[in-house]
Amino acid sequence: MTLNPTSPEPQEPVKYRRVMLKISGEALMGDQGYGLHPPTVARIADEVKSVHELGVEICMVIGGGNIFRGLQGSAQGMERATADYMGMLATVMNALAMQSSLEALGLHCRVISAIRMDEVAEPYIRRRAVRHLEKQRVCIFAAGTGNPYFTTDTAATLRANEMACEAIFKGTKVDGVYDRDPVRFPDAKRFDDVTYDEVLARRLNVMDASAIALARDNNLPIIVFSLDEPGGFRGILAGRGTYTKVHG
Template identity: 55%
Template sequence: MQKPKYKRVVLKLSGEALAGDKGYGIEHTTISSIARQIIEIVGKGTQVAIVVGGGNIWRGVAGSQRGMDRATADYMGMLATVINALALQDALENIGMDTRVMSAIEMKEICEPYIRRRAIRHLEKGRVVIFAAGTGNPYFSTDTTAALRSAEIEAEVILMAKKVDGVYDSDPINNPDAIKFNYLDYIEVLNKGLAVMDSTAASLCMDNKIPIIVFNLTEEGNILKAVMGENIGTYVGRQEHAQ
């Protein structure tokens, strides 16, 4: 049996990804498909941690643009990620996967507090760990959470699951002539302002040499392909480590 390229990964899921075609809320078919794909890669021996966004329920930036206090709006967004994390946990456990939700904001009745050593121990025991509530601080995105948690648990790669099949020089939905990048260096992402992740997260990945694979989540089986090292999507990292 072919062994996976990566032994410990952080899968970054946007809240919008959980909404499927609905655009809002949680779509059962979509979240069930994601859960099946996660179990498949765990079965290959890969340790999986997940960072989930909350944009399908609430976006802090959008709230602040309407006059809401930015910190309050961001805290609401963190709570939305907890809702998504619990939904994903339920989907995984319904098909037999042992799962833990760890929140950066303590809410002991429904999930564990985030403790780095405990998170690593869960992963070593074969459990899927879902990181909720972002970093626990306003003004930081869940992209930054993915970069921070990856560094803390020594993940080998961030799997950035999106609704497009990689990184383009412009929006491929609005521009049919948009050019896709197969490989990017961190500096290129920052200098060109490409929509991989925000600059804080990209800088954190660069400083800690954490590669990022941006790929299309809507095509079932792509999470496994990324873990196995197949050349899909866009690879962001150092040139010498490119696929």
């Protein structure tokens, strides 16, 4: 990967210089049961800025489950493709909210949609998106892959590969991958590292099977960490903190 020579030099050594940050739509709800919680969006944006200041090039994919989840709509009788398209539009709303917060912090940001809506987002053109990253702009990929039946986990893994990211950072409410739900089972065991095949065989709750298989086939590591830990995103890039690494 060729870095832009005008990119700021990192203030401390970092392990990865171009990363994908994948977060769920629910992460933007805060303590609410639905929608967007502006202070939470602003806090996550501040985490992104702290990593950007290290000279790291950042892509983002945000789910839409805080507004609409296609699978739930389908389970309630809605036609699956229609429900999934509605979920894709929800991800665009979340992307625009995050763009607004990032720009309020002085970062240059582009929302890039897999479904054309030129008045609010750029269409996805791979080479243009790569150029944005080289110019130190944060790229938020919205509307999933543009196709129904694919999750935003798969979209994040696909875009990460296309952008030549060196890792996917999956921000969750827990500090890694556990053998079972740590909220329900206090004795759950956390893994420091785990292989792609173990995640698939044991059905560990990391990403859906398509996303894990795509990451495995391209040897793209997945770092699972707590998005609620202040400074956690930056700390892991600098070699600190608690997380689980999914790799080959």
